[in-house]
Amino acid sequence: MSEDNKSQITIENYTETHVRVFSEDLGIEKEISEYFTFYVPGAHFTPQYRARIWDGKTRLYDLLRKTVYTGLIPYVRKFAFERGYTISETGFPKYIEPITEEEVKTFIDSLNITSKNDPDLLVRDYQYNAVYSALKRRRALLLSPTASGKSLIMYSLLRWYSTLKNNKKCLIIVPTTNLVEQLYKDFDDYSTKNGWKVDAHIQKLYAGFSKELTKNVLITTWQSIYKLPKSFFEQFDVVFGDEVHKFKARSLITIMEKCNKIKFRIGTTGTIDNSKINKLVLEGLFGIVEKVTTTSDLIDQKKLADLKIICLLLSYDDISREGRKNNVYSDEIDWLVSCDKRNNYITNLAINCKGNTLILYQYVKKHGIPLYEKLNRLEKKYNKKIYLISGDTIVSDREQVRDIAADTSNCIIVASYGTFSTGVNIPSIENIILASPIKSKILNLQSIGRGLRLNKNKTTCNLFDIADDLSYKKWKNHTYRHLLSRMQTYDEEKFNYSLVEVK
Numbered sequence: 478m479s480e481d482n483k484s485q486i487t488i489e490n491y492t493e494t495h496v497r498v499f500s501e502d503l504g505i506e507k508e509i510s511e512y513f514t515f516y517v518p519g520a521h522f523t524p525q526y527r528a529r530i531w532d533g534k535t536r537l538y539d540l541l542r543k544t545v546y547t548g549l550i551p552y553v554r555k556f557a558f559e560r561g562y563t564i565s566e567t568g569f570p571k572y573i574e575p576i577t578e579e580e581v582k583t584f585i586d587s588l589n590i591t592s593k594n595d596p597d598l599l600v601r602d603y604q605y606n607a608v609y610s611a612l613k614r615r616r617a618l619l620l621s622p623t624a625s626g627k628s629l630i631m632y633s634l635l636r637w638y639s640t641l642k643n644n645k646k647c648l649i650i651v652p653t654t655n656l657v658e659q660l661y662k663d664f665d666d667y668s669t670k671n672g673w674k675v676d677a678h679i680q681k682l683y684a685g686f687s688k689e690l691t692k693n694v695l696i697t698t699w700q701s702i703y704k705l706p707k708s709f710f711e712q713f714d715v716v717f718g719d720e721v722h723k724f725k726a727r728s729l730i731t732i733m734e735k736c737n738k739i740k741f742r743i744g745t746t747g748t749i750d751n752s753k754i755n756k757l758v759l760e761g762l763f764g765i766v767e768k769v770t771t772t773s774d775l776i777d778q779k780k781l782a783d784l785k786i787i788c789l790l791l792s793y794d795d796i797s798r799e800g801r802k803n804n805v806y807s808d809e810i811d812w813l814v815s816c817d818k819r820n821n822y823i824t825n826l827a828i829n830c831k832g833n834t835l836i837l838y839q840y841v842k843k844h845g846i847p848l849y850e851k852l853n854r855l856e857k858k859y860n861k862k863i864y865l866i867s868g869d870t871i872v873s874d875r876e877q878v879r880d881i882a883a884d885t886s887n888c889i890i891v892a893s894y895g896t897f898s899t900g901v902n903i904p905s906i907e908n909i910i911l912a913s914p915i916k917s918k919i920l921n922l923q924s925i926g927r928g929l930r931l932n933k934n935k936t937t938c939n940l941f942d943i944a945d946d947l948s949y950k951k952w953k954n955h956t957y958r959h960l961l962s963r964m965q966t967y968d969e970e971k972f973n974y975s976l977v978e979v980k
Contacts, residue, residue, distance in 0.1 A: 484502065484505070484561070484562050484563060485500060485501070485562065485563045485564070485565055486498060486499070486500050486505060486509075486553070486557050486562050486563070486564050486565070487499055487500065487564075487565045487566075488550060488553060488564060488565070488566045491544055492547075492737035492738070493547065493736070493737050493738055493739055493740050493742075494546065494547060494733055494734050494736065494737040494762070495542075495544040495545065495546060495547060495737070496544065496545060496546075496547050496550060497542070497543050497544055498538070498543060498544070498545050498553055499543040500562075505562065506540060506543065507540070508556075508560070509538050509545075509553070509556065510536060510538045510540050512538070512552075512556050513536065513537035513538040513545060513549070513552075513757075514534050514535070514536045514537070514538075515534060515535055515537075515753060515754040515757070516533055516534055516754075517533055517534065517535050517754060518752050518754070518755075520533030520534075521533060535754055537549065537754075537757060537758070537761065545761070546758075546760075546761025546762055547616075547761070548616060548618075548760045548761040548762060548763055548764045548765065549757065549760065549761045551765055552757070572614055572615045572616060572740075573613060573614065573615075574612055574613050574614075574615060576609070576612055576613060578605070578606075578609050581605065581608055581609040581612060581637075582605050582609075584633075584637060585600055585605060585608060585633050586600070588632075588633065588636055588667075588671055588673075589670055589671040590629065590632070590633075590667045590671070591667065591669045591670045591671075592666050592667065592669065593666055593669060600629065600633075601626065601780070603625075603769050603770045604626055604629055604630050604633070604769075606769075607619050607621065607630050607767070607769045608630055608633045608634055608637075610767055611630075611634060611743050612634070612637060614764060615740055615741050615742070616740075616741065616742040616743065616763055616764035617742075617743055617744070617763065617764040617765070617767055618721070618744040618745075618746070618759055618760055618763040618764050618765065618766045618767065619743065619744070619745045619746075619767055619769050620746060620747075620748070620749065620766050620767065620768045620769060621745060621746075621747065621769035621770065622747050622748065622770065622771060622772040622775070622922070622926065623747045623772070623922070623923060623925070623926020623927075623929060624772075624775070624781050624926055624929040624930045625769060625770050625772075625775060625780075627719075627745050627747070627769075628659075628660055628663040628664070628667075629663075629667060630745070630769070631649070631660070631717060631719065631743075631745065632663070632664050632667050634717070634743060635647045635649070635664075635694055635715075635717070636673070638714070638715045638741065639678065639693045639694055644693075645693075645714035645715050645741070646690070646693050646694070646695075646712060646713045646714050646715070647693065647694045647695070647713065647714070647715040647716075647717065648695050648697070648710070648713040648715065648716045648717065648736075648739075649694065649695065649696045649697070649717040649719060650697060650698070650699050650702070650716065650717065650718050650719065650724075650732065651696065651697070651698055651699075651719045651720060652698065652699060652719075652720050652723035652724055653698060653723075653895075653896070654683045654684075654698060654872045655872065655875060655896060655897075656698075656719065656720065657681050657682075657683055657696050657697065657698060658681075658872060658876060660696055660719070661675065661679060661681060661696060664679060677692070678692055678693055678694055679692055679693075679694040679695075679696060680692045680694070680695055680696075681695075681696050681697070682695055682696070682697035682698075682701050682702070683697060683698050683700075683701045684701070688705070688709070690712060695713075699724050699728055699729065699732060700728075702732065703728040703731050703732050705735075706735075707735045707737075709735075710732075710735045710736045710738075710739070711738055713736070713739055714739065714740070714741060715739065715741040715742075715743075716733075716736050716739045716741070716742050716743075717743050717744075717745070718733075718742075718743075718744040718745070718762075718763060719744075719745050720745065720746060720747065721744045721745065721746050721759055721763070722746045722747075722748065722749055722750065722755070722759070722919050723919075726755070726758065729758075729762065730758070730762070733762040742762070742763045742764065743763065743764075744759060744762070744763030744764070746759070747919075747922060747923055747926060748918065748919050748922045748923070749766065749919075750917070750918050750919050771970070771971075772784075772922075772925075772926075772929065772970060772972075773970060773971040773972065775929075776929075780931070781929040781930065781931065782928065782929050782930065782931055782935060782936055782937055782938040783936060783937045783938070784925065784928075784929065784937075784938055784940065784972055784973070785937060785938070785939050785940070785973065786925075786940045786942060786967060786972055786973065786974035786975070787939065787940070787941050787942065787974070787975055787977060788942045788944055788960060788963075788964065788974055788975065788976045788977065789826075789941055789942065789943050789944065789977055789979055790944050790945070790946050790957075790960065790976060790977065790978045790979065791819060791822065791943065791944065791945050791946065791979050792946045792978055792979060792980045793945070793946065793947050795949075797947065798947050798948065798949040799949055801947045801949070801954060802949040802950075802952050803952065804954070804955075806955045809947070809954060809955050809956060810839075810840075810913075810914070810955075810956070811843070813914070813945055813956065814838075814839075814840055814843050814844035814847075814913065815843060815844075815847075819943075819945070820844075820847060820848055820851060821851070822979070823836065823848060823910060823912050823943060824848065824851040824852055824855070826910060826941060827852060827889050827908075827910055828852065828855055828859050828861065828889075830907070830908040830910075830939070831907070831908075832886050832887075832905075832906075832907030832908060832935070833882055833885070833886060833887070833888050833889075833890070833903070833905050833906050833907055833908070834888075834889045834890070834906075834907070834908040834909075834910065835889075835890050835892060835897065835903075835906050835908070835909045835910070835927055835928065836848060836889065836890070836891045836892070836909075836910045836912050837892060837893070837894050837897060837909065837910065837911055837912060837913065837924055837927075838891065838892075838893060838894070838912045838913045839893065839894055839913035839915070840913070841867045841868070841869070841893060844912065844913060845865060845867055845891055845892075845893060846865070848891050848912065849863065849865040849891045852889055852891065860887060861887050861888065861889055862881070862885065862887060862888040862889070863888070863889050863891070864878045864881075864888065864889070864890045864891065865891050865892075866878060866890060866891070866892035866893065866896050866897060867892075867893045867896060868893060868895055868896060870896065875896065878890060879903055882903050882905055882906070883903060883904070883905055885905075886905065886907075886934070890906075894913070894915070894920060894924065897927060903927065903930075904930035904931060904932040904935065905932050905934075905935065906927055906928040906930075906938070907928065907935055907937070907938060907939065908928070908938070908939045908940075908941065909924065909925070909927060909928045909938065909939070909940045909941065910941045910943065911924060911940070911941065911942050911943055912943055914943070914944060914945065914955075914956035914959050914960070915959065915963075916959040916962055916963075918962070918966050921963055921966055922966065922970070925940055928940065942960070942963060942974075944956060944957065944959075944960035944963075945957060946978075964976075
């Protein structure tokens with residue numbers, strides 16, 4: 478065995494989901510395995526870890542099959558460069574389409590994309606660039622914040638792929654039924670003047686819809702298809718994953734491994750959390766992250782509503798503080814959501830807000846329903862329309878509430894994070910109240926996005942971030958520390974915010 482071969486890494490095509498990465502030197506393969514091994518956030522809380530049957534790590538390189546996700550090839554190259562190893566990629570596809578930026582721009586302009594809400598809709602430069610980049614590379618993970626026109630980017634891509642010239646079948650996977658309906662409506666809206674009949678080209682799949690494909694484009698939830706056989710996925714040429722950060726990781730991996738013959742892969746997300754392993758899994762399945770634009774840039778360009786964040790820190794009496802000292806997180810949350818003074822404060826805040834208000838909560842019975850009932854008793858006095866949305870609310874009723882909110886300026890929607898933090902487009906929302914404390918960076922940013930779209934009578938969105946100071950002496954309570962995490966996110970995103978203490 479020559480010294481050259483011993484320090485060489487070979488990358489070989491395997492499937493569209495995996496590539497084989499191997500070396501004649503087993504030591505190098507073990508190095509690769511370590512390079513792609515990561516601790517899973519929160520692993521030490523799991524029963525498997527506590528029972529010592531799992532070490533809390535995820536390994537993205539399979540030492541037996543010698544495979545890694547195709548989208549991680551750039552990381553394999555980086556690994557080799559840093560260690561002075563050579564790479565052989567003989568016969569390996571480069572995933573570069575022979576198209577030009579001008580060709581893509583001309584095609585998008587020919588679609589005559591319009592909107593009922595914006596008849597003079599203009600495709601923005603970053604949207605042209607995102608479409609071109611995704612088409613050029615065949616696979617991409619587009620990081621595009623809420624209200625940046627992500628659905629228009631997807632519409633342009635699916636129109637390119639499903640034209641008579643390309644004639645490719647497209648699978649669009651989303652995390653919620655809300656998003657199925659939202660995308661379908663958006664695509665119909667974009668086709669207002671160009672004659673492309675959405676009902677002739679697109680079908681939907683979730684509970685109650687047929688799994689038999691009769692049209693070129695299918696929009697479905699991951700929950701509706703992850704148990705289907707591999708043969709179902711073999712009929713598609715292109716796969717889109719929208720809001721991929723919301724997918725259950727194991728189910729997303731299962732689906733994408735069944736899509737092992739699909740060359741064209743586009744993932745989209747509004748944000749990615751700070752976990753390196755989550756980012757690498759998504760990049761491995763779709764492609765390297767490409768930042769399309771940022772929320773702060775769009776606000777500066779007046780493309781989104783001016784965001785005003787007010788962190789309202791509720792400060793409690795000494796008896797309450799001492800009683801909560803050393804509470805575990807779940808006990809602290811149970812006490813907070815059932816605190817009558819706290820719920821009265823949220824209710825009064827919502828009632829006195831001008832314009833449409835969205836209250837986001839986490840627990841339906843413990844928090845959402847009590848807030849709704851308090852507000853409902855004030856409905857006639859303040860001439861406000863009050864609506865409650867949860868996971869039990871059927872899709873058609875959610876859509877009806879959204880339509881009502883679009884045509885009024887005096888409603889309050891009490892909605893769970895799960896139903897309204899993602900995939901809901903209500904430009905008339907002027908105020909958002911985060912009634913339940915959250916730590917997740919993704920959920921925080923997605924919730925903010927609900928109010929950023931501009932409307933003819935709206936240029937500003939107010940976000941009221943409700944937080945709680947139950948600290949006692951040197952002990953800092955959980956939700957207070959979560960506020961500090963959210964404030965760090967606001968700093969990272971260059972949002973303007975203020976902190977107001979409420980005794």
